[in-house]
Amino acid sequence: MQKRNIEVCLTPALISLYDLKNSIVVVIDIFRATSSICYGIENGANAIIPVATVEECKNYEKEGYLLAAERDGKVVEGFNFGNSPFAYTTEKVKNKTIVLTTTNGTHAINESKRTAYQIIIGSFLNLDAICDYLKSQDKDVLLLCAGWKNKFNLEDTIFAGAVVNQLKTENYILDDSSIAADDLYQQAKDNLEAYTAKTSHSERLKKLGIEEDIKFCLNVNITKSIPVLVNDKLIKM
Template sequence: MAITGPKSIQVCLSPALLPYYHLDDTVAVVIDIFRATSSMCYGLANGAKAIIPVAEVEECLAYRKHGYLLAAERNGEVVKGFDFGNSPFSYTRDRVEGKTIVLTTTNGTRAIRHCAGATAVAIGSFLNIGALSNWLNKQNRHILLVCAGWKNHVNLEDTVFAGGVISRISHDDIEMDDSAQVALAMFRQAQGDLAGFLSRASHAKRMQHLHIEQDIAFCLQTDTIAVVPVLQNDALVCLNEDQYVSLP
């Protein structure tokens, strides 16, 4: 059933704050710009059949008998013994098309699992921000933008992205909480030089130390794909064109 009161947009700046938000009648959008949700969007756009997000490395390993690709990242690095981690360059069409991937990451996949009680769970990145925002505009549900952060700490890149989504979907008749106002103000400050602004982000510096700066540049590309990944039966899949309407 659709909401009866004013539509609202809220931003959860850290998964640690999720218990303080209501997920009823809510579309939760999980954001982990560097790099989990960017890679998820890219992989599904490149024809991956599904991506199964799991919280722990041991859970991921349990899927090996099914013949799926197994991906695991911790602290920015690929976990030894897995097919790959969460670099978008691992999710190319020649590698993932037609495949199911089981993925665990330091922050993003855990945030997805924590949102399981929402009416719908979608995935956001700069790569699909236009398609995502257009879909959210059609939803007669509250919107909760969930920043995966870094080990329950607030981070810059996820907050800025949340503000970018709000800039595309906010209207006078939509209520925004204070966190949404903060995110929107931060995006407006950053949008003229997104890469420069986010070069100050702690995770960007962490990735530079790991010599994966090319991943940062990739994840900051805007509107390069038109998919909206959603969680269905514990797996992320792309919405079909006939599903780009309001949820029932």
């Protein structure tokens, strides 16, 4: 297999700088959208439809879907739920279609889907499954960190580093952002919870009293499913 590129885009605000035509884009929003998406697909959701706005989410009301909307870490008033992983249990989502809009994660999906070869969803929950899949593909890799409102954040970059760490011994060419992400992961890997406790988004979620969400999102390899975007729907690969 020929050499492939692995790049880390530290925020969706930079996505226009990357050529995605030959890239598998891994969208990352650890706290909490992509963790919840991975958990929901693992638990039998038929599909999760990511949309950009609350209004667009409301437009699906007559379809009989579950509607999920989050802004600034809180469930938007009038919706079934937001993006807590505990809302995506088997009992709640099996055989259901969910329409989801979030502050950062769905924004990152929408920003990359115009030109990417493929979009998949990554989290610590399905880390090994993601890495094994990427190794098997003859495509470049772009790890897209959702960040916080188009700004850099630590937790997404640390996860990107975890992926780079597994792939760097394969036939990949790393960019500087990938090297930096890997270095951050090396600092954090022995105690992800302690390292990410100092992140700004962790502090936001703690103020909302949802520390358990943070702990859950740092579980490694408890799912094997890979959500993939097909015709604007995230489904199980």
